[in-house]
Amino acid sequence: MATHIPTEAAGFIEDASGLRSEEMILNMGPQHPSTSGVLRLVLTLDGETVINCTPVIGYLHRGMEKIFENRPYIHGARYIDNADYLNPMINETAYVGAIEAIMGIEAPRRAQYIRLLVSELARIASHLVAIGTYGLDLGAFTPILWCFRDREGIMDMFESLSGHRFTHNYMRPGGVVHDFPRGWIQQCEAWLNNFEKVSIPELDELLTGNEIFDARTQGVGYIDPQQAVAYGLTGPNLRASGVNFDLRVARPYGAYREVAVRPQVRQEGDCFARYQVRLQEMSESVRLCRVALDKMPGGSISQRVPVALRPPRGEAYYAVETGRGELGIYMISDGSEYPWRAKYRSASFLNLQILPELMRGHKIGDVIAILGSIDIDLGDVDR
Amino acid sequence: MDIAPRSGGAVEAPSLLAYDRDHINELLTALARLDQQMGQPVPKRHLNAGIVGIEIAPEMVVEAGRALRDSLGFEMLTCISGVDMIEQLEAVYHFRSISHFWLLQMRVKTPTSDARIPSLVGVYSSANWLERETYDLYGIQFIGHPDLRRMLLDDEFEGHPLLKSFRTTPSVVHDRATTQVDPIRAISGEQQRKQERTVLKRLGQGQQERIHPGMTTFGSEAVFLETGQGVGTDANAMHGYTIDEQYLDPASKPQEE
């Protein structure tokens, strides 16, 4: 967090007729209704037009990587839930995946399918929040409530599965903690049916065909594919720019080696494309959930792994695809009970970096539209 | 300190990709071109989870980055992790090839005392914030970075917290900015009164109201202590608070700390 930003040194703008007007510096955040947490944007404005934008982050920094180093391996799997708090299940998958990669073990097949199932459910939940809050950012009030109503179903399922509604603490090195409780699969299938038949079409009708929504999002915040790759964008933001890259396909992990994923790519590269990629990915995730439920193998859900975990000396970089992009855990083990280093490569941090490039020349209203379409999560950015 | 396995030679890494072996071999073949470009063989290692690792000297970083991007097709710099290995600091770069699905790990070692690595911002735009973050948490200076400031921590923060030498508990304890009595001392009434008296003396007369709006006994009582008046008034009775006689006697005043 760079606190020393000259907020009063506004320059002057002189137009062709010799009229001088003053630039205005607007501090948007860290307390602001739609900066999705505690992001601060220092905007230099000429009237309503943005001349420059400087994101300031770090208000939610919790020193997560230092905490990992000072806790046993198992504790990290719980603590990583708080990093990207909108899809904790996928975070845990990445963390225990890194440990497994160092130890050279693999979870049983059933556990891997359970991981796939809950990952896809978590992805739907994450995209629901993204789309809902995006509607709210643009001034549409209803989508967020509909999205949270549907997300509530996923939260209920996760609660009955893991015991926790939000920070699940469900994954372990070598498998998962609990098997499905009785009736869970029926509950899940019912939810999937309802979501696919009712909720997605409703959301689609409410937002996609809306003239004002189109006018606000199409052609706004265009990201070049080359630019997107150079800035390290991943996830829906990258795929909306026409780059077909999805870690579930590019480097399949876990059960994705057996379940084919159809990556959703759009060519437009604007806010609307990013929104549509998310919407399509939700349908794709529903399909993947169905496949996982169909192919769910029997057997044990966990390997026998010592409680006091001491992975051998070694290192691993284990990356998974979250709702926001690549989440990588770079872990170094020195053979003790504590990780020597656990780097959390967050997708939102990298995705946020491109923001100043996108803002220039747009209006204040577009600032919010672009920021919402990037879909950052400040817990993920600041760690 | 080395993180290579101590015994048993090379452990076969678990396969992540069905075509893992071919995939890795392809990457290794491509990396031979890097050797040519750098003019010297680059040490390569097959790591866990289907990753190939290379090691580069700090002064070769920009050259290697350019070679990786332009001739090998690693379009994306996805991650920079600082590592504190006590003897040396390391920056671990992870490169991705979007077109070939490759993942390459590049390790750069630099001495702890003088940690300097050339910046990759000119080659990869994503290096900007990643290097700032590594500088913030590890203190590695990235030479040539356009804007090397703290990223996540406050500008006034002292030290680099992810170094192993960093103390997680503060070494200097500052005075607490409150006149609240320490809860441990508050257990015995006498101690508390001494404390209150001391605090009051420091603050001086006339500021009683500002000390503790929530605890009326504190302020009002203290006034009586200083002046010796008001003992046994209604105010005291109301608060159910009596004063030891010794405090009213100037001779037996407790010494100030």
Place this chain on the structure above:
Amino acid sequence: MNDVVQNIIHLVVTFLFSLIFLMAAATILVYWERKFMALMQDRVGPLHYGPQGTLQTIFDVGKLLLKEDIKSKSTDFIVFRLAPMIFFAPVLTAFVVLPFSPYLTAGALGTGIIYYVALSSIDVIGVFMAGWGSNNKYALIGGLRGAAQMISYELPLVLSIVPVIMLTSVLTAGCAAGANLNACGVGSISFSQIIAAQMRPDTPWLWFFLLQPLGLMTYYTCGLAETNRPPFDLPEAESELVAGYLTEYSGLRWAMFFLGEYGNMTIVSAVATSLFLGGWSGPGTAVGFWTSFFGSFWGQVVFNIICVFWFLFKMSILLSAFIWIRTTLPRLRADQLMRFAWLFLIPLTLVNILLTGALLLLPIGDFARVALSGVANWLLLFVFIVTFRRVTGVNPLGRLPSWLRGRTVGTPTTRKRPMEAEKQGALATTRSR
């Protein structure tokens, strides 16, 4: 003497009704908005105070009255204090011209529409003063946006009323019996006479939205913008400007803006009701039937109650549409908002005036003239709906014709062409960097 007493009673009853109605309408409307939105958004809304949460708004008002009035030291204090009053006073005064029923029209000025239009344009001064006086950047942007928006939409708002006045001039040409129209051949700008023109004995159901659907649409759209309601709530856009010109206000001052906004909504709906939906006309509004049934006095009372019922019923449908629109639509951007007003609404309303006027001058019978203008207006309405999408457009300048695009003020935002990767495949482009 008897007349004087009756007039005084008439005045007192009417003003009391207006005042109480304004206060009650805002509270009821807030409750109804929350409940109606909750219904659409699949939730329950206020529930705990009173049966089904009916007392919630009353508690809220009590909270607002008792709340501490926080004011920043660096505000321009006189402007800051005056702004809520200047915003609220026109709302209160505009209420008196609203015709709720034949009896409750004490303030029925002969120049009702002009009076209403004049008062409703004072609001903008209050908004701008609030934005300037707050000494806050968000408030300043909000105030400037509000000034630009309300001035721009004032024009099409007035222009969309003009065809109605023209229609009254035709419909009163025959001087239908009992319609209390003194000036034959000249249109009226009095609310009660416009209502009377919509319920002539020979054509009792000729509400003007049947003849002027486009007028209703444009008037209602501009009314949304005038009252700063979504999708035109840019001056107080929550997600962009925190609360816009209201950022620094709290307590009672904030409540005055709030009440004023809901009062404005009510007024816009009431005016739309009387101009386009036939005012109090509806089943059972024949005074002769009730007087023959209940006698002179009680017949009048019953008749007026039924009239008020129909008026409020139509008004509440329009108010519910306000809420419905709020739950459905996102917010426009500032430049799109301006473009919509100046390049679309104003030309459209001008065309409407010209067309209606020309058709009403045709040398054919009254019935044919009115019917022809009605048909033409319906056609225009469909043109409006079809072209709306093309004009608001998907890129910053909209899909305007090129000759018009060249003259718009302001530079387009940077939009690069989407890459032509669709033919090559996504990976090919990234490989060829």
